Every structure is written in C-alpha cells, then in structure tokens.
Amino acid sequence: MKNEIIAKTKVIPATLDDYPIVRNMAQLYIYDASRGCGFSLNKQGLYQYRDYKEYFENSDRAAYIVKVENELAGFVLLNKVCAYAESEWNVGEFFILSKFQGQGVGKEVAKKVWQLHPGKWEVPVVPQNRSALVFWRSIISNVTNNQYKEEMKDVERGQDQVQRVIFSFAVL
Numbered sequence: 001m002k003n004e005i006i007a008k009t010k011v012i013p014a015t016l017d018d019y020p021i022v023r024n025m026a027q028l029y030i031y032d033a034s035r036g037c038g039f040s041l042n043k044q045g046l047y048q049y050r051d052y053k054e055y056f057e058n059s060d061r062a063a064y065i066v067k068v069e070n071e072l073a074g075f076v077l078l079n080k081v082c083a084y085a086e087s088e089w090n091v092g093e094f095f096i097l098s099k100f101q102g103q104g105v106g107k108e109v110a111k112k113v114w115q116l117h118p119g120k121w122e123v124p125v126v127p128q129n130r131s132a133l134v135f136w137r138s139i140i141s142n143v144t145n146n147q148y149k150e151e152m153k154d155v156e157r158g159q160d161q162v163q164r165v166i167f168s169f170a171v172l
C-alpha cells in the first residue's frame, strides 16, 4: 500500500493559474503547522500568511503541486533566499495533506525536487515544529549519507528576525 502510494506520487511544475489552488491549500498547511508553531486564526476565521504569488511569477523561485495519482496532495515552494552564501536553493514552503502523511509521500516529493534542482540546498525549519525537524533530519541524513550541517540561526523574515534550524547540504 505504502509503495503503491509512493509510485503514484507526482511533483508537477505549477503556473500562475495554479496559484489559487495553492492559496487554498495554504490554509490547511498553516492549520497543520499551527500544531507546533501556534499560529492563530484572524477574526474572519482564516490564517494570515505571506502572499505566495511571487513564487509563481519570479524566475528565481519555483512552485510545484503534489498529486497522488490525480488527487491534490500538497505543494512545494522554492526560493533562493538563503542563510549561507554558498547555498543555491532554499525550501520556502513544503506541505503534504494529512490524508497522505506518514506514507513516504513527503520523502518521495523531497527527493524528486532535489533531482530537479541538483546543487547546494538549505531547509529552514521553525524550531517548535518538532515533526518537521524529525522528517527533514531523517530524509536529509539518508539522501546525503549523513553529510549535512544542522544549525540554529537568526534569519530575516520580512521585518522580523526569527530563529530557524537550518539544514544545509549538497545534492549531486
């Protein structure tokens, strides 16, 4: 069953036409991450989130929709806003819908994304998001044969300075 789902997992380049789909899924993403990160709803019952539109418009960014067979299963947003000068790509946002979590889909998606963009990578994780830390540590150590760095750093997010655990590594 797990292997069947992994075999049906697709990472599809997204265009501006797909932006509303990702914007809708972003509510579910932030809801899910709020378990660890404690985000609150606004008065309209929605989560505030950064506008992801630039991921669909700028050539130094990339957006992907995840499907399992033909069903929406998540999204991946990449940028080049890195904490280390030598890094080339940064995982901006990464989400697998709860229905598909815990079945190897996230691992398969991350591997596919790294195959599409080989080079030097960073993954920043909110320190309170314990399950994401376990997920990234497990897959990055596996893919790099333990050749990665994990460091807590202050990074800029908009006007704010925030702390992130940064995984950095190379994918050949």
Ligand SMILES: CC(C)(COP(=O)(O)OP(=O)(O)OC[C@H]1O[C@@H](n2cnc3c(N)ncnc32)[C@H](O)[C@@H]1OP(=O)(O)O)[C@@H](O)C(=O)NCCC(=O)NCCS
Pocket (backbone or CB within 6 Å): 029, 032, 033, 093, 094, 095, 096, 097, 100, 101, 102, 103, 104, 105, 106, 107, 108, 124, 125, 126, 129, 131, 132, 134, 135, 136, 138, 139
């Ligand atoms: C974190 C997330 C991407 C993981 O995706 P997933 O499809 O559930 O992960 P997988 O099933 O591919 O798991 C891969 C590995 O991570 C581990 N893992 C994944 N989620 C875990 C959890 N909640 N607790 C402990 N380990 C976990 C698995 O045990 C697995 O290890 P293995 O390869 O040794 O079996 C997904 O849960 C998610 O989208 N969460 C909400 C949004 C979020 O936090 N995104 C990350 C932002 S940095």
